[in-house]
Amino acid sequence: MMRLLLGIAAASALLAQPSPATLESFEQVWKTIQEKHWDPAYLQKLPSGKSWTQVHDDYRKLIQRADGEQQARALIQKMLGELRLSHYALLSGLPADDLEPVRGGTGNVEIDPMLLEGSMVVRGVKAGGPAAQAGVRRGWKILKVNSFDIQKAVERITQKESALAQRELILRMLVLGHLSGSPGSAVTVTFSDGNGQNIEKTINRKQLQGTVSQFGHLPPQLVEFEKQRIRPDIGYVRFSLFLDPSKLMPKFEEAVKECLTCKGFIIDLRGNPGGLAILASSMAGFFIEDAGAKLGTLYQRNLTLKLIVNPRLTNFRGKLAMLVDGTSVSTSEIMAGGLQDLKRAHIFGTTTAGAALPSMIERLPNGDLFQYAMANYISEGGETLEGKGVIPDTIVRTSQQQLLSGKDPVLDTAIKWVYAQAP
Amino acid sequence: MHKLLSLLLLPATFFAQGTPTAEQILDRYIEVTGGKAVHAKLTSEVTTSVMEMKSQGLQGKGITYRDGKGNSYNSLELTGVGKVEEGFYQGIAWENSAIQGPRIKTGEERAFYERESILGKDLQWRKLYSKVVLAGEETVTGVPCYKIILTPNDEGKPESRFYEKESGLLRKTSMILANPMGEIPAESYMTEYKTFAGLKVPTNILTKVGPQDIHITITNVTYNQPIPATKLRPPAEILELAKKQNATK
Numbered sequence: 149m150m151r152l153l154l155g156i157a158a159a160s161a162l163l164a165q166p167s168p169a170t171l172e173s174f175e176q177v178w179k180t181i182q183e184k185h186w187d188p189a190y191l192q193k194l195p196s197g198k199s200w201t202q203v204h205d206d207y208r209k210l211i212q213r214a215d216g217e218q219q220a221r222a223l224i225q226k227m228l229g230e231l232r233l234s235h236y237a238l239l240s241g242l243p244a245d246d247l248e249p250v251r252g253g254t255g256n257v258e259i260d261p262m263l264l265e266g267s268m269v270v271r272g273v274k275a276g277g278p279a280a281q282a283g284v285r286r287g288w289k290i291l292k293v294n295s296f297d298i299q300k301a302v303e304r305i306t307q308k309e310s311a312l313a314q315r316e317l318i319l320r321m322l323v324l325g326h327l328s329g330s331p332g333s334a335v336t337v338t339f340s341d342g343n344g345q346n347i348e349k350t351i352n353r354k355q356l357q358g359t360v361s362q363f364g365h366l367p368p369q370l371v372e373f374e375k376q377r378i379r380p381d382i383g384y385v386r387f388s389l390f391l392d393p394s395k396l397m398p399k400f401e402e403a404v405k406e407c408l409t410c411k412g413f414i415i416d417l418r419g420n421p422g423g424l425a426i427l428a429s430s431m432a433g434f435f436i437e438d439a440g441a442k443l444g445t446l447y448q449r450n451l452t453l454k455l456i457v458n459p460r461l462t463n464f465r466g467k468l469a470m471l472v473d474g475t476s477v478s479t480s481e482i483m484a485g486g487l488q489d490l491k492r493a494h495i496f497g498t499t500t501a502g503a504a505l506p507s508m509i510e511r512l513p514n515g516d517l518f519q520y521a522m523a524n525y526i527s528e529g530g531e532t533l534e535g536k537g538v539i540p541d542t543i544v545r546t547s548q549q550q551l552l553s554g555k556d557p558v559l560d561t562a563i564k565w566v567y568a569q570a571p
Numbered sequence: 572m573h574k575l576l577s578l579l580l581l582p583a584t585f586f587a588q589g590t591p592t593a594e595q596i597l598d599r600y601i602e603v604t605g606g607k608a609v610h611a612k613l614t615s616e617v618t619t620s621v622m623e624m625k626s627q628g629l630q631g632k633g634i635t636y637r638d639g640k641g642n643s644y645n646s647l648e649l650t651g652v653g654k655v656e657e658g659f660y661q662g663i664a665w666e667n668s669a670i671q672g673p674r675i676k677t678g679e680e681r682a683f684y685e686r687e688s689i690l691g692k693d694l695q696w697r698k699l700y701s702k703v704v705l706a707g708e709e710t711v712t713g714v715p716c717y718k719i720i721l722t723p724n725d726e727g728k729p730e731s732r733f734y735e736k737e738s739g740l741l742r743k744t745s746m747i748l749a750n751p752m753g754e755i756p757a758e759s760y761m762t763e764y765k766t767f768a769g770l771k772v773p774t775n776i777l778t779k780v781g782p783q784d785i786h787i788t789i790t791n792v793t794y795n796q797p798i799p800a801t802k803l804r805p806p807a808e809i810l811e812l813a814k815k816q817n818a819t820k
Contacts (some may be wrong), residue, residue, distance in 0.1 A: 183783050194720040363651030365628035393669040424652075451781045456751040458671050461812055484641050508782065520616025522782050 154369045164300050166211060166220035173512035174211050174224055176417045177238070177520075180510070181231070186447050186524045220464050221516065228484045234534060235478070239517035251532035254370055255331035255353030257282075260419060261290060261323040262473070262546070263316045266306075268298050268323050269548055270339070271418075272556070282351045282406060287552030291346065291536045292338040293326035312381055316474030320419060328337030331355035342552040363424070365509045365517050371396055374402040378559070379459060382409030382566055386416040390423030390479040397430065404464050412467040412566030414559070415483075418497065422478025425455070426524075431483060434455045435492055441487025446506055446523040453523070455486065467569050468493040469562035472538060478503040485538040489528035494565060495540040497558045502537035564568065593703040593719045597696050603739040605770040615641045617793045622647060622784060623643050623786045633787070642803045643688035658805055659688035665809045671806045675816055681748035682725035699724055709733060711743045712760060733815040740764055741773065748780075767792035 166174075182200055186193055191200035207227040213411075214220040221238055228236040233368055258277030260395060268290045273280045290298050301322060305315055335352045352446050356371035371392045378384040385403045387396060405411055413435075429443050437456045443455040470484045470493045481504040487493035505521035512518050542565065544558045591599070601607050615638050622631040631649035644658040653669040657676075664676035664684040676684055680708045686692060686699055696703065702722040709718050710722040723729070730746035741761055757780045761773030774789040 361651060363629075364624075392651070397669045397672075424670070426670055430672065433672055447780055451753070451755065452753075453752045453781075458674050458751075460672050461815070462807060508627055511628065 158539050162304055164489045166214050166217055168515035168516065170217055170220045171211065172221070172518060173518075174208070174227075176512055177224055177228070177518055178207075180518070180520055180524070183523060184449065184520065185231075186449050186451070186522075190205075190318075191387060194230055196230060203227060204440070217514075233505060233506035233521060235500075235505040235519055235521040237519045238512075238520060244320065253330045253333075253353070254356055255333060256324070256328045256356050257284075257337070257351045258282060258336060258356070259351055260469060261320055262418075262475070263302070263319050263569040264546060264548055264551075266300060266302060267548075268319055269551060271546070271551060276375070278351045278354045283350045284351075285341070285552070286338075286554060287342060287548050287550075288347070289340040289548075290323060290337060291340055292336075293323065294336055298323060298325050298326075309352060310472060314474075314501065314503075317421070317477060320475050321421075324342050327353075358388065359392050359395040361389065363391055365511055366391075369448075373399045373504045375399070375406075377407070377410075379563060381409075381411040383410050383564060384559075385414070386418075386420075388420065390420070390425075390427040390483075393424065393430070397427070400431055401434065403458075405462060407466075408462065408464060410464075410569035412563075413464050413560055414469045414471065414562050414566075415493075416471045416559070417476040417480040417484055418471050418473045418558070419475045420477070420480040421475070421477070422480055422487050425479050425482055428479045428483035428486065429457050432487055432490075432492075433460045434462075434543055435464055435487065436490065437465075438461050441490055442528055443482055444527040445491075446525055447521045457484065467566045469565060470495050471538060471558050472497045472500045473558075474498060474501055474536075474537075476501050477506075481533050482527075485527045485529075485531075485533055488538060488541065492541065494562075494569075495538060496542050496544050496562045496565070497540050498543060498545060499539050500533070500537035502533060502535045504533035505539075580603070584741055586613060590705070591717070593705040593717075594725045596705065596717050596719055596739070597693075597703060599739040600741060601694055601732060603771065604764075605766075607694065610691045611771045612795070613691045614795045616690055617796065617798065620787050620789050622649070623788075624783060625786065626784065636798050636802050637688060637690045637696050638692050638750075638798055640805060641685070641689050643684075655680060656806070657684070657804065659684050660803055660805050663805065663809070663813050665805050665813070667806055667809060673806065673812050674751075674810070679726050680751075682723065682727045686723065686725070686727070696721070704727075706731070706742050708736070711735075712762075714742055737791045740771070765789075768794045770794065775777065 150173050168290065184195050192230040193199065207223055211223050211352045214223055214489050258301035259279040260268050260272035262271040268288055270284060270288045272541060273284050274284055292298055299333040303318060305318055307337045311389050329335060332351055334350050334352050339349065341347055356370050356372060358370040360368050361371050362368050369389060369391060372388040373396060374385050374386045376384050383403060385400065432443055439459055443457060446453040446455065472484050472495055476484065481500045484495050484500065504525050506523050506525060507521045509519045542559045542561060546557050550557050598687045601610055616790040618635040620633040620692045622633055629650060631647045633647040635645045638674045642660050647655045649655060655668040655728040655772055657666040666676060667673045689695060693698060700721040701724045701808050706718045706720045709716055711733045717736060719732050721732060722728050728747045730744060732741060733743035744759045746757055748757050759776055759778040761776055763773065763775040764771045765774045772789060772792050776787040
């Protein structure tokens with residue numbers, strides 16, 4: 149009996165070790181960065197003072213002793229953290245903890261959450277959507293989604309993550325993830341209204357409108373697109389991702405062409421986490437008439453690529469405003485920063501995430517996905533956006549009180565600017 | 572004395588016999604891929620292919636048309652991206668995609684695409700390149716090859732080609748692709764030659780561009796079948812763009 153138990157214990161111990169595929173994946177991750185990071189000098193001396201080779205040797209030992217796959221993955225993720233750069237991630241589909249956002253399905257309640265004054269607050273409620281029908285109001289605090297305590301998550305992430313923009317992004321994704329689920333299923337959300345009164349709403353999720361993008365190793369993602377005349381002479385677009393170009397670009401083009409005689413055009417990039425970097429220059433082509441303009445430059449180890457703007461046959465010549473905040477990431481930052489540098493767009497809101505490195509996603513031998521930055525991005529103004537973000541021309545902060553009174557101060561300021569500038 | 576002279580000359584004779592000229596290597600390629608007569612009789616070409624960027628999980632299907640008048644059309648339907656089209660039509664080199672919209676190619680990029688659009692371009696190397704030089708021998712994926720540097724007759728940059736010593740087949744090309752985004756080094760490796768209507772074609776092409784590996788598998792090649800004019804004609808917006816650009820010149 150004892151021998152059997154010892155045998156089971158030994159087998160369990162063996163199972164608990166990371167598999168050869170995970171060790172191979174670790175090596176692939178390390179080697180990819182060693183070979184493809186654009187600046188070998190950076191790898192010689194990382195922010196911690198260690199070299200990338202030293203990091204390899206330290207983590208290799210730790211991973212060999214790791215207690216199972218999950219711990220090995222966490223160590224690979226931690227090794228990537230040594231780079232202190234965005235767009236380096238191990239995407240295993242297995243969340244490390246309950247603070248990692250997970251999409252529950254393609255159904256949602258159609259609210260737009262934002263981090264505001266230490267709480268997650270409803271920034272927008274889609275007209276006619278499930279939340280609107282349930283009576284949810286702009287400016288309400290989101291306290292709980294089912295049993296998940298959002299307010300505690302805000303506190304935990306605030307302790308864990310020092311950068312405000314990163315907190316804004318993680319929390320937005322976290323809340324949207326918890327609100328998502330199968331279309332038709334119900335979710336119970338506890339809000340706090342403007343008077344500090346708790347309100348519980350059970351809302352049926354609705355299938356989100358949009359097109360499903362399947363790009364490379366990325367999981368299928370819904371690309372939502374919204375266009376409207378925010379005023380009779382001002383166009384407005386908002387889209388959830390820079391993906392699915394064959395469907396997104398014709399919609400974008402249509403929105404621009406319908407508004408060619410408008411005084412202004414507003415592109416709302418708040419909450420947009422990015423996508424294909426080249427779509428930033430592609431969209432910019434609708435607002436730039438002269439050939440040769442570029443949104444910046446990508447520097448790879450042995451290759452320099454200019455993000456050239458290809459002017460379209462038909463261009464919008466009126467005032468262009470772009471709305472951003474800490475949840476405007478990557479391609480959103482390249483587009484906003486690039487058009488700001490070219491003095492073609494006026495940027496409103498708060499500083500963007502500062503995570504603007506173009507990246508690739510590859511599958512590892514253990515099945516996980518590995519995202520790595522393949523180039524450094526330098527804006528046309530000669531600045532790196534990484535770690536800094538795009539600083540708006542007009543900084544507009546939002547208060548809960550403004551939201552409760554139905555206002556979107558960032559959008560309102562942009563509208564005023566259009567009218568003040570336009571002839 | 573005569574014998575001694577012969578012995579002294581022997582290595583030089585061997586060298587001359589063993590190392591062909593660049594011209595001979597290029598002509599040999601025509602012969603080993605089907606012969607001058609077959610190449611010269613081409614009137615059209617339709618090639619179908621599949622494209623894969625394995626590491627990124629991207630796939631696509633492609634089709635290329637070339638007529639005998641220097642016109643071409645190339646379409647790639649890429650999953651998650653949509654259709655990317657390019658062509659050369661009556662002097663206009665163009666590209667159109669959901670990503671970048673319509674674009675007219677100019678300068679070096681146009682010159683390269685014009686050359687690429689010529690049906691049986693390998694046969695016409697004397698016309699297309701002002702200079703061809705044998706630059707030595709190199710091993711390509713374990714196979715000894717002759718390296719030839721070809722300088723185009725137009726404004727394009729010199730390109731290198733590597734022909735297998737034994738078989739005479741093209742195994743590698745190396746060139747700088749001109750693009751508005753910049754000058755992009757590209758290396759292509761050719762394997763798995765198959766015969767279509769008497770012509771040998773590499774059906775497995777691995778192209779390395781920056782950090783990306785692009786695998787192209789040729790699935791079929793059809794020669795000398797009529798190509799409808801509509802297949803080669805660019806989209807209306809390209810013609811409009813070309814007109815607009817000509818008007819501003």
